[in-house]
Amino acid sequence: EANIPVTNPALNRDRFLSQVNGMIWGPDPRDGVVQGSTFIHPGLRFAFDAPKGMTLQNQPSQVIGQGGNAVVIFDLADPVPSGALADYISSGWQEGAKIQDVQSFEVNGMEAATGVTQASIQDTQVTVRLVAIRKSAKEVYRFIFATPPDNFAAADKKFIASVRSCREIGAQDAAGYRPKHIQVVTVQPGETATSLAGRMRTDEAQADWFR
Numbered sequence: 001e002a003n004i005p006v007t008n009p010a011l012n013r014d015r016f017l018s019q020v021n022g023m024i025w026g027p028d029p030r031d032g033v034v035q036g037s038t039f040i041h042p043g044l045r046f047a048f049d050a051p052k053g054m055t056l057q058n059q060p061s062q063v064i065g066q067g068g069n070a071v072v073i074f075d076l077a078d079p080v081p082s083g084a085l086a087d088y089i090s091s092g093w094q095e096g097a098k099i100q101d102v103q104s105f106e107v108n109g110m111e112a113a114t115g116v117t118q119a120s121i122q123d124t125q126v127t128v129r130l131v132a133i134r135k136s137a138k139e140v141y142r143f144i145f146a147t148p149p150d151n152f153a154a155a156d157k158k159f160i161a162s163v164r165s166c167r168e169i170g171a172q173d174a175a176g177y178r179p180k181h182i183q184v185v186t187v188q189p190g191e192t193a194t195s196l197a198g199r200m201r202t203d204e205a206q207a208d209w210f211r
Contacts, residue, residue: 042174051158070147085113
């Protein structure tokens with residue numbers, strides 16, 4: 001990379017800090033928010049709790065959770081199925097998969113369906129629970145829960161509890177999730193990196209983010 005000389009460079013610390021102060025930092029809540037083991041999507045006004053012990057990562061097209069010898073993938077169906085969700089679970093989602101124990105049920109007033117199948121993830125055999133939930137005619141949410149077969153009986157109770165935690169959130173609650181902003185502060189005598197990090201609006205690893 002070529003070095004390009006700058007004529008009469010200006011060093012203006014105060015101006016730089018004033019421009020940094022108030023800048024948006026971190027992900028846009030409109031794309032979803034992870035708080036501990038809970039995922040909230042203010043734009044879609046929807047939330048769910050992942051099985052305890054899972055760490056969630058919000059990605060542009062899906063949410064991935066890992067922990068407790070299990071994984072979960074949450075996304076939106078595209079295209080949106082128009083028929084019964086039990087039919088979608090049986091044959092419309094995972095082509096060629098042998099889906100067993102297909103059931104229809106409701107989650108907080110929303111149509112839902114689930115089924116179980118076998119699969120392989122990175123050469124590891126897993127038992128998979130598929131779940132589809134219809135929030136509206138235009139939105140169907142999907143969960144893929146996977147764990148080794150010998151762990152499925154215990155993990156499945158947590159999978160079902162996670163599914164049943166799916167809920168709509170009100171407009172007022174959704175409006176409460178706002179972007180984080182950088183705040184420039186003057187360090188006072190006696191303050192430390194730890195005390196300053198404690199003021200950060202992050203759910204975890206405050207000191208790491210501060211440094």
